[in-house]
Amino acid sequence: MADMSRSVAIVGVAESDEIGRVENKSSLQHHAEAAYNALEDAGLKMSDVDGLLSAGFGTLTLAEYMGIEPKYTDSTSVGGSSFIIHIAHAMAAINAGYCEVALVTHGEAGRSARSRAGGNAAEPGPQYEVPYGFIGAPILYSMAARRYMHQYGEDHARQGMAEVAVATRKWANLNPKAYFKDLPMSFDDYHNSRWISWPFHLPDCCLVTDAGGAYVITSAERARSLPKKPVYVLGAAEGHDHGLISTMPDLTRTWGRYTGPKALEMAGLTHDDVDLAMIYDSFTYTVLVTLESLGFCGPGEAPDFVANQRTAPGGEFAMNTSGGGLSYTHSGMYGMFLVLEAVRQLRGETGERQLDDPKISLVHGTGGQLSSTGTVILAVD
Amino acid sequence: MTQAYNKPVPVPQQESDFYWEKAKQHELWLRSCKDCGSAYFYPRDISPCCFSKNTEWVQASGNAALFTYGIVHRAPHPGFVGDVPFVTAIVELEEGPKMAANVVMDDPTPEKLQIGMALEVVFEDITDTIALPKFRPA
Helix, strand or coil: CCCCCCCEEEEEEEECCCCECCCCCCHHHHHHHHHHHHHHHHCCCHHHCCEEEECCCCHHHHHHHHCCCCCEEECCCCCCCHHHHHHHHHHHHHHHCCCCEEEEEEEEECCCCCCCCCCCCCCCCHHHCHHHCCCCHHHHHHHHHHHHHHHHCHHHHHHHHHHHHHHHHHHHCCCCCCCCCCCCCCHHHHHCCCEEEECEEHHHECCCCEEEEEEEEEEHHHHCCCCCCCEEEEEEEEEECCCCHHHCCCCCCCCHHHHHHHHHHHHCCCHHHCCEEEECCCEHHHHHHHHHHHCCCCCCCHHHHCCCCCCCCCCCCCECCCCHHHHHCCCCCCHHHHHHHHHHHHHCCCHHHCCCCCCEEEEEEEECCCCEEEEEEEECC | CCCCCCCCCCCCCCCCHHHHHHHHCCCCEEEEECCCCCEECCCCCCCCCCCCCCEEEEECCCEEEEEEEEEECCCCCHHHCCCCCEEEEEEEECCCCEEEEEECCCCCCHHHCCCCCEEEEEEEECCCCCEEEEEEEC
């Protein structure tokens, strides 16, 4: 593979105008507002954009709605990790000359459009899952969490899940845009909360919000002519190892076992170089299994790795400083918001929750039923 | 048979017709790859292990071990509202493959559900043409 490390940079990021509970705004409106705001942040106009990437909605619908005629499009849609994977795809397209300024957008009225009915039992695989109530992420992911508990100990796993939930909430309490900005959570609150799908308490599960997000990515050269500090892409990797949870090769290892080391290798870095880890937290368990798969710690060690609020504000290991999908926002395919926070932290724009001069962030998305992953390494000079 | 069965019902296709016909007769059948000799789930005419068309149907014993599970407290679909709490599980069949299912029991608790516990298949007739294989403690 050609050496594309540092060849492109993210130059603009934004959410849609309002996020959280936003009644009567369509998912497309969230896309467009976020695109508008991200372009403004980048100091660019929609007429500068020649590449469009998104997931959920195909780019046909999006480009028409936003009034653009892209020369490069990518509708890769593999769940919430898609918007991390789009970074790699935009990097490849820009290097190949297919486009120069790529706009990546996300929008989902996940809360307002919420429908509890679901599940299609007509497809070859799902007809053997959906009829049993294998519907919705909490049930599907609880299968993996229970297996992890069996392998590594229930109390050990539970403590790790609680640490993640509580630490992430503390970050959200510092983020004005977080859904749970004003709602603290103690360990007791966590342990006393209701069950959704055992072993998941309610605070083990991500939010369901209405939100949009977007980022703009261009060549490193062009990035240096723009107003904001360029956030360079040093490494990227993607892929998946199953679709349905019942076919997952190992419920306690994700495809991050490939994408993490591969992205770091491309960046020429190691785990110790990472100043900020943005780890997709659809569930508390997702964080534990991801930290292990990426190689931040060994199998079964994540509960110790996050112990004593090590990932909370002021802790040794900065993680999910926005408040994450658990406590900031999670519209359905959350990966976009990991990128926004990483870029803002690296630029030093996050106010009360700002880390001390971070240079390198590892951003990792998980999608589907722990199925797909994408890892990128972002950095500022 | 339940009069108003309002959960999702499997929709058989050409390569799953046989599975559901046998299930209706309260038998559990699996696809097996003759190239490597391993049974697999879910059924496909072309095997996922070797991507081979050299495959056959084999009858499963119906014996399984509990591999993992969740206890659902919030119904994910209106059809399951009357069932909570209920058990969604992945079971490991004696023949090797794993499949999704329910473990049928009253008032499920983690204490009653030990990973590795022996299970046996039972069938629930849900429509005139479909019976769902489920599992209960053996």
